[in-house]
Each structure stands twice: as structure tokens, then as C-alpha cells.
Amino acid sequence: MNSPTRIVERGTVSQRIAQIAAMRPVHTAFAKFLVRENELRRLQVEVARIPAPPFGEATRAEWLREKFIAIGLNDIEVDEVGNVIGMFPGSDPESPAVAVSAHLDTVFPADTDIEIHEDRDRIYGPGVSDNAAGLIAMLAVAEALRDAQIRCEADVIFIANVGEEGEGDLRGMRHIFETPRWSARIGSTIVIDGSGNDAIIGQALGSRRFEVIVRGPGGHSWSDFGQPNPIVAVSRIVSRFSQTPLPSSPKTTFNFGVISGGTSVNSIPEMAQVSIDLRSASGDELQRLEDELRGVIQTEIPARSRDGSAAKLSCELKKIGDRPAGELSEDAQILQVMRAVDAHLSIPSQLRRASTDANIPIALGRDAVTVGAGGTGGGAHTLREWFDPTGRSLALKRILLAVLALAGAD
Numbered sequence: 090m091n092s093p094t095r096i097v098e099r100g101t102v103s104q105r106i107a108q109i110a111a112m113r114p115v116h117t118a119f120a121k122f123l124v125r126e127n128e129l130r131r132l133q134v135e136v137a138r139i140p141a142p143p144f145g146e147a148t149r150a151e152w153l154r155e156k157f158i159a160i161g162l163n164d165i166e167v168d169e170v171g172n173v174i175g176m177f178p179g180s181d182p183e184s185p186a187v188a189v190s191a192h193l194d195t196v197f198p199a200d201t202d203i204e205i206h207e208d209r210d211r212i213y214g215p216g217v218s219d220n221a222a223g224l225i226a227m228l229a230v231a232e233a234l235r236d237a238q239i240r241c242e243a244d245v246i247f248i249a250n251v252g253e254e255g256e257g258d259l260r261g262m263r264h265i266f267e268t269p270r271w272s273a274r275i276g277s278t279i280v281i282d283g284s285g286n287d288a289i290i291g292q293a294l295g296s297r298r299f300e301v302i303v304r305g306p307g308g309h310s311w312s313d314f315g316q317p318n319p320i321v322a323v324s325r326i327v328s329r330f331s332q333t334p335l336p337s338s339p340k341t342t343f344n345f346g347v348i349s350g351g352t353s354v355n356s357i358p359e360m361a362q363v364s365i366d367l368r369s370a371s372g373d374e375l376q377r378l379e380d381e382l383r384g385v386i387q388t389e390i391p392a393r394s395r396d397g398s399a400a401k402l403s404c405e406l407k408k409i410g411d412r413p414a415g416e417l418s419e420d421a422q423i424l425q426v427m428r429a430v431d432a433h434l435s436i437p438s439q440l441r442r443a444s445t446d447a448n449i450p451i452a453l454g455r456d457a458v459t460v461g462a463g464g465t466g467g468g469a470h471t472l473r474e475w476f477d478p479t480g481r482s483l484a485l486k487r488i489l490l491a492v493l494a495l496a497g498a499d
Contacts, residue, residue, distance in 0.1 A: 185276020218466030242497030295414025
């Protein structure tokens, strides 16, 4: 493949961005972003009304597939896990491709009442910002590339991916980079997620999520009093692990988010469970916390009783999520490009850390960032979520310039 430093070889990154921004077709594309705002808003409402619960993104994926066809992308496919993929071919098939992605799924379960409504500038409804806004930004950039008819050296691959939220565990992006066809081909990745345009997420926040499930014989609260109680055991695990010391740097956290078990107030439960979320900027710290959790479980629920007989309680530790940590080097080409684009557009952006689809390529040592789709938003992951598209065009200009620079616009 060609060297990923080709942008620098043609002059400074800032000079290259200025050259691309001065191209007449790019100017035309910028103007169309403003002209098409009403259409983009309509499409955003339309896609937000299509439920896309965890592991249930197929209907929304079909909507995106039809839009990819209408735009005229090549080699459109829906892969084994449900990702929708299409591309604009470049002039040099050996040049590392640029991927542009946005996740299809929302956090809301299948039975959620998806009510989308508009009030003045704002659009309200679950998932309207995260990530209907990202999907629309991706489509807008793809249409701009088509209309501008700018030939790039590298292929530009558009991916509407599944499984970013919650227990989806980045399964869509994970599948892309586990598939040799794409892993060997993609050189840099721009992920579009949520609203805003003032952040460059180039630091991947790692997380591991577990369910601690304790089981016992159960019984009646009176006649079987004395039988070990799984709820009590789970409570002891929570209490003991909560005393685990955490470093001030790198920032590391844990959270017990869901606890459940039992059937009635006068029954000793047969099962109790608790879900825990571990997060850190350091993979080593995540491993330390996991080891500590396993140690606490072993202490509180030993395999055998003191007299040597089999214990009446058993515990299962089930991993339900694993997002790798990592960060880009300061001289990463994609960071140079994003900073030069932001300087050209007078965007006062900051490098930030978060857990997004970019975690996967960053952890593999690939160039990747996550950026917003523009506008402003709030109430993410609630039924009160909202998005205001005012200023959306600035973010679309930002993404388009970055894509053209990374793909080697001719």
C-alpha cells in the first residue's frame, strides 16, 4: 500500500487543507449543505422513527441500504452481522481506504414507544441525536462526494454499523476489523456519533462489563431460615469490591448499575445478580479491577464450606462487554488532518477520551477518530432526547474536508 504520509509529502497538512477547500466543486458542496438542510431534517425524522433496538437493527439497515443505492455507492452489501457497507472507488486500489461510519442502533428496547416530534428548531425523540444525526451526516457527506465528482486516490468506504450501544459491545465495528477484506484495506476511520463539532475523540476509554450471578437452594423465609441467601451474598460482594482503591491517574471507575433477584418478600431467593461496569483509560487498570473482582468473589463465595463439604452457594462471573482502551499518538496523521481542518474552519476543538466505535481501530494501532454530526443535542439515552440542527453545515464541511484530505483528493 502507499504510505499514509502522502498528505504531508504534498506540502504541509494546513496547505493541503487550504488547497482542497479552495476547489470549486468543494465550494459547491459546502453551499449545498445549507440548501439541503430541510431535506436532511426530514430524513433525520424519518430514520429516527425506525426502531433500532440492540440486536434489532435490520429495518433501519434496510433503510440505509436503499439510501446507499440512491446515492450511487458501489459494492453495497449487508454483511453477516448486519452492517451496511458501500463505497466510492478511488483511482489507486493499493492506497489505504478511508472509512466513514455511523452506528445504526439505539439504547432503547424493542417495545419503546418511538414518538418523534418537532418544536421550532428542535427535533425531539429517543435516538434522534444518538445516532440519527450521525447517520444523516454520513449520508450528506456521501452525497456531497457524488455531486462534487472529485476523484480521490483512495477508496472511501461508508459503513452504517450495528452494535455500538450497551451490550452490542461494538460488535459491528469489531466484525469489520476482524474481516481480512476490510481490515487489510482500511487505513483510517472517521466515526460520526451524536451532535456537536468541537471534539476530536482520539483517546479510547476502555471498559469491561460483568454480571455476577449467585445461586443457592432457596426456600421459605420461616421454615428454611438459615439457608444461605444469594441476595446477601451479592450485597457482600458489592460492599467489599466498593472498597477497592482506585488511582487518581489514569482515571478509573466502577459502577454497579443493576441488581435483581428473588420472587417474594417471604422467600429465600434461589438467585440474585448484579451488573458492574469497569472503566479506565488503562488496559492494565481494567485487568487489575477484573482480578480484584474475581478475588472478592472467591473470598465471599468459596467453593467449599469450612467443614470441607460442597458450598450451598455458587457464583458465575459472566463477561457481557469488553471495549479496549488505547490512544492515538500525537503525530498521528488523522489528528494532524483534523486539527488542520478545524484551524481552517475556525473550530476551537479539543482532543477527548470516550468509548465509541473508534475504540476498535485505535486499540489495533490504526488511525481513527470520532467526531460529532454538528448542531446541538441533549437528553441522550432518554425519551426526552433532542437535536437542534442549527449550524449542522459546519460539521459537514469539517467531515468532508477531512475525508478528502485523507483519501487524497485530486
